[in-house]
Amino acid sequence: MGLINNSRAKSPWVVHFDCGSCNGCDIEVLACLTPLYDIERFGILNIGNPKHADVLLVTGTVNPRNERVLRNVYEQIPEPKVVVAIGACACTGGVFADCYNVIQGVDKIIPVDVYVPGCAARPEAIIDGVVLGLQKFQEKVEKMNKKAVGN
């Protein structure tokens, strides 16, 4: 079990969902994959399939049209999983918070573990966010194990 738990933090596969972002944050997410930042150093892979992923990166404002899709993507990720909201829009709705069609933040729809502020969030901030997400990940795993023992 120790081996599996140690491996979890070393291979977080990331799935990126764009809720309707201006693409600023999306470009920064993809910038993390470039040679300059290279998140594969930490074993992070950008996976297209939520069924293979561990970390969900959400960018952009959520609205009533796409909250169903967001929830669907979230539910398709097997446990344990972590959600990182990237950029002002995903965290709170940003400058669009008062619009009639905008939901103020991803956390109104699905549980969010890490908030990465910024408009657009810088790649360094995104990497920090994912690394912080990994710590949350460990906490979740420990909780899960305790639950398993308790049962």
Next chain:
Amino acid sequence: MVVLAIVLGPIIGGLLTGIDRKITARLQGRFGPPIMQPFYDVFKLLGKEKFINNKVQIVYVITYLFFAMLSFVLFVLGQDLIAIIFVLTVGGGAMVMGALSVRSPYSQIGSQREILQMLAYDPLLIITAVAMFMVTGSFKVAEIVNYQIHNNTPLLYVLPLVFIVLIEVLSIKMRKSPFDISAGQHAHQEIVRGVHTEFSGPYLALIEVAHWYELMLALGFVAIFFASNWYIAATLVIVMYLLEIILDNTTARLTWKWMLKSAWGFGIVLCAVNIIALYFI
């Protein structure tokens, strides 16, 4: 010997995959993941929640792993090449059936493409085995190796064209670019992840381990082309593997039509020329 093959096979296969990922990253100007990364991935996947669409999927995944293992073990034991190819195909077919058992368009398209890939490389593998039979007079791996040691003539000297075809077979089998049409490797995506779309968690881990066995088997095929000297055989395998990685990084993905044309047109013709030439030497 059997236990050794079952244990060491995936360990070496996993390490080779790790080296592949490191070299790929370096070729792209990145630092790259640690060499042990494939093992972390598999252990992590083993600890994930079990997500299945139907119970048949589990059976197919385990069948795939079992037959991949069996084909490698048969190879190590020096058994019949035709039987090994058949077992390998049954394993591949099991995975395709597992992917087809789910009504996901990605999984369906991915498995159709996987079938096309199998159709492309299987005849070539069998012709390779036939060519080896023409030279050595046996389909058995052990006999093929013995023949080369006794006569001190590596198969590579008499079957150079077949060996060139084997390079293409290897890249189709390992789903390397330009033939990664049924499922992307590593961070590449093709129709989300093709045949692997609907497998997740521990089952994806089993598929990965089965893939390592297949990798070892494929490299074993390369090694028996120079069985008269094991040092040269090892060098040949390493050179071949590096060549595959460089090909993977320098070529773009092609369509399945192009793959069939090149595998059957180019591959079968080269093999035929080589086999015909055997009558004149």
